[in-house]
Amino acid sequence: MRSNDGARTGGEILIDQLEVHGVRHAFCVPGESYLAALDALHDSKIKLTVCRHESAATMAAEAMAKVTGRPGICFVTRGPGATNASAGVHIAKQDSTPLILFVGQVGRDMREREAFQELDFRAVFGSMTKWATEIDDTERIPEVISRAFHTACNGRPGPVVIALPEDMLRDRIVVPDATAFEPVETWPGLTDMSRLQKMLWAAKKPIVIAGGSRWSEAACAALARFAERFQLPVATTFRRGHLFDALHPCYAGDFGIGPNPKLLARVKGADLVLLIGDRMSEMASQSYTAFGIPEPGTKLVHVHPGPDELGRVYHPALAINASPTAFCASLEGLQPPNEIAWRGESDAAHAEFIAWTGKATPQPGGVNLGEVMIHLRDNLPKDAIVTLGAGNFAGWVHRFYRSRQYGGLIGSTSGSMGYGFPAALGLQTLYPDRTVVCVAGDGDFLMTGQDFATAVQYGLPIIVIISDNGLYGTIRMHQERDFPGRVVATELKNPDFAGYGQVFGGFGVSVEKTADFPAAFAAAKASGKPAIIRLKIDPEALTLGATLSAIREKSLSGGGGHR
Ligand SMILES: Cc1ncc(C[n+]2csc(CCOP(=O)(O)OP(=O)(O)O)c2C)c(N)n1
Ligand SMILES: [Mg+2]
DSSP: OOOSSSOEEHHHHHHHHHHHTTOOEEEEOOOGGGHHHHHHHHTSSSEEEEOSSHHHHHHHHHHHHHHHOSOEEEEEOHHHHHHHHHHHHHHHHHTTOOEEEEEEEOOGGGTTSOOTTOOOHHHHHTTTSSEEEEOOOGGGHHHHHHHHHHHHHSSSOOEEEEEEEHHHHHOEEOOOOOOOOOOOOOOOOHHHHHHHHHHHHHOSSEEEEEOSSOOOHHHHHHHHHHHHHHTOOEEEETTOGGGSOTTSTTEEEEESSSOOHHHHHHHHHOSEEEEESOOOOTTTTTTTTSSOSSSOSSEEEEEESOGGGTTTSSOOSEEEEOOHHHHHHHHTTOOOOSSOTTTTHHHHHHHHHHHHHHSOOOOSSSOOHHHHHHHHHHHSOTTOEEEEOSSTTHHHHHHHOOOOSTTSEEEOTTOOTTOHHHHHHHHHHHOTTSOEEEEEEHHHHHHHGGGHHHHHHTTOOOEEEEEEOSBOHHHHHHHHHHSTTOOOSOBOOOOOHHHHHHHTTSEEEEEOSGGGHHHHHHHHHHHTSOEEEEEEOOTTOOSSSOOHHHHHHHIIIIISOOO
């Protein structure tokens, strides 16, 4: 209950700052360490989702931020909560997503005695965040929170961790609110754009690669217009497929793990690469083989919002410190050459993409995950959202699913298992009316599968499709390549996933034949409940290109392996 003398508790001041900065949603697992902040949420307009595990709460907040570009907000308790949440913090770091994690902390009077659940948050999160701090003085809450929003969003976005000593949140004082923050857009200079214009006019085989964060629907539309006017092929980096409509005539495909060999050749043969927003990290760069380091071996124009990323790995011919949103708006001012030297290349690249993703590859077993993805792409609404965690199953999603709009395909570029389901939680909370489908591995799903209960609690009709192959398949693939036949720790004995969905209060069905998938999906949708569709996948269908046995045999016959 708020008092009427103008004084507020630290908890109330904190929550008021979040409202000032435009926060609408927050995720949490409660703790006695931050009851005063929870109490302030009781009367707040902020919609709070209580989760079952802090990793899920943090990932849900992170996924929401991935799409909105505004900091995801998560509250957890001291040591046990914060260490559980760290998986989501690491994702925000690698994926360049703004996130603010609030952590309850022991009272100021008992700090540094290793009090109950005490942790030095600055030290623990120091290398994983853009800023890790603790608020000592209730009066400074508006200052620290304002800085946290700016820090999380500006330049290359990332996570901020703020520890909240319990007694600091209970102090009652009078202090004014800060004013609303706006992320700083970094605009390219006129010289940058005219140099880019000249380089494009001189190019023979240019390509655009889009990735990273700080995009928006408007930025994606501006990029699409630029690509059309210049007839430029546009590829997207690992798990950033949502930045370009897959059916746009300039889309050249997913430049992630196992890309179309024709796209790889196209990137390697380009005389000008316009890389917008991405770091070109290990996965996107094909394990740092796509370009030379530090000299890329082609003219690289690197556009990135974080100045520290420019020249960090690759030496660009032209470095432009700009956010993708500001840069793409500036592209409207460029003029294509009168004679486009690469005329027809965007059409050719798109035709190659369509051919590469057109038909599912044959797979052993009753259910072909490729066919399932093709059913989804042909039947989901254009604004549907597909989320995914990590595992070999994701290969079929990247190859055959086609995202049609910004936010349509969300995964973690850091390859964190367990991400897909909480990401779906975050995005279904943000967009209650859109169809949200999580495609998960059997190992992947159970890393955060306890939060299926959260979807049931809040009536979020997420549809989870579990690729159940009884394996930590990715690791088994590597194991068979490096230590063929020596199976250790890669087999899984799974629960009945359909029953799991049902006992949690949702819908559950098991599919053993591809032909039964459409009816199962329709039934899941019609249930209106959170749903699990378990697909029985043959463990032999280990990768898109090779069976488990074929990988083992190849290694045993001297094609690989350490033994
Ligand atoms: C949090 C986390 N732990 C471990 C790994 C290492 N890892 C990568 S893929 C994988 C197995 C994934 O298994 P599953 O979800 O069943 O998918 P599959 O490969 O079988 O399709 C593991 C253990 C990881 N990426 N993330
Ligand atoms: Mg598996």
